[in-house]
Amino acid sequence: MLTNKDLEFMQxxxxxxxxxxxxxxxxxxxxxxxxxxxxxxxxxxxxxxxNALAHAEILAINKACKKLKSWRLLGCTIYITLEPCIMxxxxxxxxxxxxxxxxxxxEKKSVFSSLKFLNKDLIPNNLEIxxxxxxxxxxxxxxxxxxxxx
Amino acid sequence: MLTNKDLEFMQxxxxxxxxxxxxxxxxxxxxxxxxxxxxxxxxxxxxxxxNALAHAEILAINKACKKLKSWRLLGCTIYITLEPCIMxxxxxxxxxxxxxxxxxxxEKKSVFSSLKFLNKDLIPNNLEIxxxxxxxxxxxxxxxxxxxxx
Numbered sequence: 001m002l003t004n005k006d007l008e009f010m011q012x013x014x015x016x017x018x019x020x021x022x023x024x025x026x027x028x029x030x031x032x033x034x035x036x037x038x039x040x041x042x043x044x045x046x047x048x049x050x051n052a053l054a055h056a057e058i059l060a061i062n063k064a065c066k067k068l069k070s071w072r073l074l075g076c077t078i079y080i081t082l083e084p085c086i087m088x089x090x091x092x093x094x095x096x097x098x099x100x101x102x103x104x105x106x107e108k109k110s111v112f113s114s115l116k117f118l119n120k121d122l123i124p125n126n127l128e129i130x131x132x133x134x135x136x137x138x139x140x141x142x143x144x145x146x147x148x149x150x
Numbered sequence: 151m152l153t154n155k156d157l158e159f160m161q162x163x164x165x166x167x168x169x170x171x172x173x174x175x176x177x178x179x180x181x182x183x184x185x186x187x188x189x190x191x192x193x194x195x196x197x198x199x200x201n202a203l204a205h206a207e208i209l210a211i212n213k214a215c216k217k218l219k220s221w222r223l224l225g226c227t228i229y230i231t232l233e234p235c236i237m238x239x240x241x242x243x244x245x246x247x248x249x250x251x252x253x254x255x256x257e258k259k260s261v262f263s264s265l266k267f268l269n270k271d272l273i274p275n276n277l278e279i280x281x282x283x284x285x286x287x288x289x290x291x292x293x294x295x296x297x298x299x300x
Contacts (some may be wrong), residue, residue, distance in 0.1 A: 073202070
Protein backbone atom coordinates (compact mmCIF):
# COMPACT_ATOMS: atom_id res chain seq x y z
CA MET A 1 0.00 0.00 0.00
CA LEU A 2 1.33 3.37 -1.03
CA THR A 3 1.22 6.27 1.46
CA ASN A 4 1.74 10.03 1.17
CA LYS A 5 5.07 9.54 2.93
CA ASP A 6 6.07 7.13 0.16
CA LEU A 7 5.39 9.83 -2.41
CA GLU A 8 7.57 12.28 -0.45
CA PHE A 9 10.48 9.84 -0.35
CA MET A 10 10.05 9.09 -4.03
CA GLN A 11 10.39 12.82 -4.70
CA UNK A 12 13.69 12.76 -2.85
CA UNK A 13 14.80 9.85 -5.03
CA UNK A 14 13.86 11.99 -8.05
CA UNK A 15 16.06 14.81 -6.71
CA UNK A 16 18.93 12.34 -6.43
CA UNK A 17 18.35 11.26 -10.03
CA UNK A 18 18.55 14.91 -11.13
CA UNK A 19 21.92 15.23 -9.36
CA UNK A 20 23.15 12.32 -11.46
CA UNK A 21 22.06 14.00 -14.71
CA UNK A 22 23.91 17.18 -13.70
CA UNK A 23 27.23 15.34 -13.72
CA UNK A 24 26.50 13.43 -16.92
CA UNK A 25 25.37 10.19 -15.33
CA UNK A 26 22.23 8.28 -16.37
CA UNK A 27 19.69 9.80 -13.95
CA UNK A 28 18.76 7.15 -11.41
CA UNK A 29 18.30 7.90 -7.73
CA UNK A 30 17.68 5.74 -4.67
CA UNK A 31 16.63 6.42 -1.09
CA UNK A 32 16.48 3.92 1.79
CA UNK A 33 14.07 4.63 4.63
CA UNK A 34 13.43 2.98 7.99
CA UNK A 35 10.67 4.08 10.37
CA UNK A 36 9.96 7.09 8.16
CA UNK A 37 13.57 8.29 8.48
CA UNK A 38 16.05 8.45 5.61
CA UNK A 39 18.95 6.07 6.26
CA UNK A 40 20.78 6.73 3.00
CA UNK A 41 20.39 8.23 -0.44
CA UNK A 42 22.52 8.03 -3.56
CA UNK A 43 22.56 8.51 -7.29
CA UNK A 44 24.16 6.62 -10.13
CA UNK A 45 27.91 7.28 -10.39
CA UNK A 46 29.06 4.55 -12.75
CA UNK A 47 31.05 6.87 -15.03
CA UNK A 48 32.37 9.16 -12.28
CA UNK A 49 33.59 6.26 -10.17
CA UNK A 50 34.53 4.16 -13.24
CA ASN A 51 32.92 1.26 -11.41
CA ALA A 52 30.36 -1.26 -12.66
CA LEU A 53 28.95 -1.53 -9.14
CA ALA A 54 28.24 2.18 -8.66
CA HIS A 55 24.50 2.10 -9.38
CA ALA A 56 22.31 4.27 -7.13
CA GLU A 57 20.85 1.26 -5.31
CA ILE A 58 24.24 -0.33 -4.55
CA LEU A 59 25.66 2.95 -3.24
CA ALA A 60 22.56 3.45 -1.08
CA ILE A 61 22.64 -0.12 0.28
CA ASN A 62 26.34 0.23 1.05
CA LYS A 63 25.74 3.40 3.06
CA ALA A 64 22.70 1.90 4.79
CA CYS A 65 24.62 -1.21 5.93
CA LYS A 66 27.36 1.02 7.31
CA LYS A 67 24.86 3.26 9.08
CA LEU A 68 22.82 0.40 10.60
CA LYS A 69 26.00 -1.67 11.19
CA SER A 70 24.26 -4.71 9.74
CA TRP A 71 23.99 -6.55 6.44
CA ARG A 72 20.30 -7.00 7.19
CA LEU A 73 18.27 -3.93 6.30
CA LEU A 74 15.17 -5.22 8.05
CA GLY A 75 12.18 -2.91 8.12
CA CYS A 76 13.64 -0.80 5.31
CA THR A 77 12.01 0.50 2.14
CA ILE A 78 14.02 1.39 -0.95
CA TYR A 79 12.71 4.05 -3.34
CA ILE A 80 14.23 3.92 -6.82
CA THR A 81 13.44 6.05 -9.84
CA LEU A 82 14.07 3.12 -12.21
CA GLU A 83 13.28 -0.58 -12.00
CA PRO A 84 16.43 -2.25 -10.63
CA CYS A 85 18.80 -4.24 -12.85
CA ILE A 86 19.66 -7.85 -11.98
CA MET A 87 22.61 -6.84 -9.79
CA UNK A 88 20.60 -4.30 -7.83
CA UNK A 89 17.55 -6.53 -7.51
CA UNK A 90 19.84 -9.27 -6.15
CA UNK A 91 21.46 -6.82 -3.73
CA UNK A 92 18.02 -5.74 -2.49
CA UNK A 93 17.06 -9.39 -1.93
CA UNK A 94 20.38 -10.11 -0.17
CA UNK A 95 19.96 -7.14 2.16
CA UNK A 96 16.47 -8.25 3.28
CA UNK A 97 14.95 -4.90 2.38
CA UNK A 98 11.21 -5.39 2.82
CA UNK A 99 9.60 -2.90 0.42
CA UNK A 100 10.63 -1.79 -3.05
CA UNK A 101 8.97 1.23 -4.60
CA UNK A 102 10.10 2.25 -8.04
CA UNK A 103 9.25 4.60 -10.86
CA UNK A 104 9.98 3.88 -14.48
CA UNK A 105 10.08 0.41 -15.96
CA UNK A 106 13.44 -0.69 -17.27
CA GLU A 107 13.67 -1.42 -20.96
CA LYS A 108 15.96 -4.32 -20.18
CA LYS A 109 14.12 -7.13 -18.45
CA SER A 110 14.88 -6.94 -14.75
CA VAL A 111 14.68 -9.66 -12.16
CA PHE A 112 11.42 -8.27 -10.87
CA SER A 113 9.59 -8.23 -14.13
CA SER A 114 11.01 -11.53 -15.36
CA LEU A 115 11.72 -13.66 -12.30
CA LYS A 116 8.64 -12.56 -10.45
CA PHE A 117 6.46 -14.93 -12.36
CA LEU A 118 9.09 -17.34 -13.68
CA ASN A 119 10.81 -18.18 -10.41
CA LYS A 120 8.46 -17.29 -7.61
CA ASP A 121 10.70 -19.08 -5.12
CA LEU A 122 13.40 -16.44 -5.60
CA ILE A 123 11.22 -13.60 -4.36
CA PRO A 124 10.33 -13.83 -0.66
CA ASN A 125 6.63 -13.71 0.18
CA ASN A 126 6.95 -10.77 2.53
CA LEU A 127 8.60 -8.52 -0.08
CA GLU A 128 6.26 -5.75 -1.17
CA ILE A 129 6.96 -4.42 -4.67
CA UNK A 130 5.17 -1.28 -5.89
CA UNK A 131 6.09 -0.21 -9.44
CA UNK A 132 5.09 2.82 -11.51
CA UNK A 133 5.26 5.48 -8.77
CA UNK A 134 5.94 8.85 -10.43
CA UNK A 135 6.56 6.74 -13.51
CA UNK A 136 6.18 9.63 -15.98
CA UNK A 137 8.54 11.93 -14.08
CA UNK A 138 11.19 9.22 -13.69
CA UNK A 139 10.95 8.19 -17.33
CA UNK A 140 10.98 11.80 -18.56
CA UNK A 141 14.26 12.44 -16.70
CA UNK A 142 15.92 9.52 -18.45
CA UNK A 143 14.52 10.36 -21.88
CA UNK A 144 15.61 14.00 -21.51
CA UNK A 145 19.09 12.83 -20.53
CA UNK A 146 19.49 10.60 -23.58
CA UNK A 147 18.08 13.29 -25.88
CA UNK A 148 20.66 15.77 -24.56
CA UNK A 149 23.46 13.32 -25.44
CA UNK A 150 22.49 13.24 -29.12
CA MET B 151 37.32 -24.22 -23.17
CA LEU B 152 39.14 -24.92 -19.93
CA THR B 153 42.96 -24.62 -19.82
CA ASN B 154 45.60 -25.62 -17.29
CA LYS B 155 45.97 -21.94 -16.43
CA ASP B 156 42.27 -21.87 -15.58
CA LEU B 157 42.81 -24.71 -13.12
CA GLU B 158 45.68 -22.80 -11.49
CA PHE B 159 43.55 -19.68 -11.04
CA MET B 160 40.71 -21.77 -9.66
CA GLN B 161 43.11 -23.13 -7.05
CA UNK B 162 43.86 -19.56 -6.03
CA UNK B 163 40.13 -18.91 -5.70
CA UNK B 164 39.98 -21.99 -3.46
CA UNK B 165 42.74 -20.53 -1.29
CA UNK B 166 40.70 -17.33 -0.99
CA UNK B 167 37.68 -19.37 0.07
CA UNK B 168 39.77 -21.04 2.79
CA UNK B 169 40.76 -17.59 4.10
CA UNK B 170 37.05 -16.80 4.46
CA UNK B 171 36.42 -19.98 6.49
CA UNK B 172 39.29 -19.09 8.83
CA UNK B 173 37.51 -15.91 9.93
CA UNK B 174 34.10 -17.55 10.21
CA UNK B 175 32.73 -16.49 6.83
CA UNK B 176 30.97 -18.82 4.40
CA UNK B 177 33.94 -19.97 2.29
CA UNK B 178 33.60 -18.42 -1.15
CA UNK B 179 36.55 -17.02 -3.07
CA UNK B 180 36.88 -15.11 -6.33
CA UNK B 181 39.77 -14.21 -8.61
CA UNK B 182 39.68 -11.91 -11.67
CA UNK B 183 42.27 -12.45 -14.36
CA UNK B 184 43.18 -10.56 -17.53
CA UNK B 185 45.83 -11.74 -19.98
CA UNK B 186 46.84 -14.52 -17.56
CA UNK B 187 47.56 -11.99 -14.82
CA UNK B 188 45.61 -11.70 -11.58
CA UNK B 189 43.86 -8.31 -11.40
CA UNK B 190 42.12 -8.89 -8.09
CA UNK B 191 41.15 -11.57 -5.61
CA UNK B 192 38.81 -11.55 -2.66
CA UNK B 193 36.82 -13.71 -0.31
CA UNK B 194 33.40 -13.40 1.26
CA UNK B 195 33.32 -10.87 4.12
CA UNK B 196 29.62 -10.34 4.68
CA UNK B 197 29.74 -10.85 8.45
CA UNK B 198 33.07 -9.10 8.99
CA UNK B 199 32.05 -6.04 7.03
CA UNK B 200 28.40 -6.30 8.18
CA ASN B 201 27.50 -5.54 4.59
CA ALA B 202 25.07 -7.37 2.28
CA LEU B 203 27.24 -6.44 -0.70
CA ALA B 204 30.47 -7.97 0.60
CA HIS B 205 30.36 -11.21 -1.41
CA ALA B 206 33.69 -12.40 -2.85
CA GLU B 207 32.68 -11.50 -6.42
CA ILE B 208 31.56 -7.95 -5.57
CA LEU B 209 34.76 -7.26 -3.62
CA ALA B 210 36.84 -8.65 -6.50
CA ILE B 211 34.93 -6.64 -9.15
CA ASN B 212 35.27 -3.49 -7.04
CA LYS B 213 39.04 -3.93 -6.80
CA ALA B 214 39.32 -4.82 -10.50
CA CYS B 215 37.43 -1.68 -11.62
CA LYS B 216 39.72 0.44 -9.44
CA LYS B 217 42.80 -1.29 -10.79
CA LEU B 218 41.80 -1.06 -14.46
CA LYS B 219 40.24 2.41 -13.90
CA SER B 220 37.18 1.30 -15.85
CA TRP B 221 33.73 -0.08 -15.20
CA ARG B 222 34.26 -2.36 -18.18
CA LEU B 223 36.28 -5.44 -17.30
CA LEU B 224 36.73 -6.43 -20.92
CA GLY B 225 38.87 -9.48 -21.59
CA CYS B 226 38.56 -10.58 -17.98
CA THR B 227 37.75 -14.00 -16.54
CA ILE B 228 36.27 -14.45 -13.08
CA TYR B 229 36.94 -17.65 -11.12
CA ILE B 230 34.51 -18.32 -8.30
CA THR B 231 34.32 -21.30 -5.97
CA LEU B 232 30.51 -21.12 -5.84
CA GLU B 233 27.91 -20.36 -8.49
CA PRO B 234 27.14 -16.64 -8.16
CA CYS B 235 23.96 -15.37 -6.52
CA ILE B 236 21.62 -13.03 -8.44
CA MET B 237 23.44 -9.91 -7.24
CA UNK B 238 26.86 -11.22 -8.20
CA UNK B 239 25.68 -12.63 -11.52
CA UNK B 240 24.18 -9.24 -12.33
CA UNK B 241 27.40 -7.50 -11.31
CA UNK B 242 29.39 -9.81 -13.58
CA UNK B 243 27.05 -9.03 -16.49
CA UNK B 244 27.22 -5.27 -15.75
CA UNK B 245 31.01 -5.32 -15.69
CA UNK B 246 31.26 -7.02 -19.11
CA UNK B 247 33.44 -9.81 -17.75
CA UNK B 248 33.74 -12.29 -20.61
CA UNK B 249 34.31 -15.65 -18.94
CA UNK B 250 32.88 -17.12 -15.76
CA UNK B 251 34.41 -20.26 -14.31
CA UNK B 252 32.90 -21.61 -11.14
CA UNK B 253 33.06 -24.59 -8.83
CA UNK B 254 30.13 -25.76 -6.75
CA UNK B 255 26.51 -25.31 -7.78
CA UNK B 256 24.48 -23.08 -5.51
CA GLU B 257 21.54 -24.68 -3.77
CA LYS B 258 19.56 -21.53 -4.32
CA LYS B 259 18.68 -21.04 -7.95
CA SER B 260 21.10 -18.53 -9.42
CA VAL B 261 20.66 -16.32 -12.43
CA PHE B 262 22.88 -18.58 -14.47
CA SER B 263 21.08 -21.81 -13.80
CA SER B 264 17.62 -20.29 -13.98
CA LEU B 265 17.78 -17.35 -16.36
CA LYS B 266 20.12 -19.05 -18.76
CA PHE B 267 17.35 -20.96 -20.43
CA LEU B 268 14.39 -18.87 -19.34
CA ASN B 269 15.61 -15.50 -20.52
CA LYS B 270 18.32 -16.07 -23.04
CA ASP B 271 18.27 -12.39 -23.96
CA LEU B 272 19.71 -11.47 -20.55
CA ILE B 273 22.92 -13.44 -21.10
CA PRO B 274 25.16 -12.03 -23.83
CA ASN B 275 26.19 -14.45 -26.54
CA ASN B 276 29.89 -13.87 -26.04
CA LEU B 277 29.80 -14.80 -22.35
CA GLU B 278 31.49 -18.13 -21.71
CA ILE B 279 30.24 -19.96 -18.61
CA UNK B 280 32.08 -23.03 -17.34
CA UNK B 281 30.57 -24.63 -14.23
CA UNK B 282 31.72 -27.54 -12.05
CA UNK B 283 35.47 -26.82 -12.03
CA UNK B 284 36.94 -28.33 -8.84
CA UNK B 285 33.31 -28.82 -7.88
CA UNK B 286 34.01 -31.41 -5.17
CA UNK B 287 36.73 -29.35 -3.49
CA UNK B 288 34.59 -26.20 -3.52
CA UNK B 289 31.53 -28.01 -2.21
CA UNK B 290 33.53 -29.85 0.45
CA UNK B 291 34.83 -26.54 1.84
CA UNK B 292 31.31 -25.22 2.26
CA UNK B 293 29.94 -28.45 3.73
CA UNK B 294 32.85 -28.63 6.20
CA UNK B 295 32.19 -25.03 7.20
CA UNK B 296 28.51 -25.62 7.94
CA UNK B 297 29.28 -28.87 9.79
CA UNK B 298 31.74 -27.00 12.04
CA UNK B 299 28.99 -24.52 12.94
CA UNK B 300 26.70 -27.23 14.32
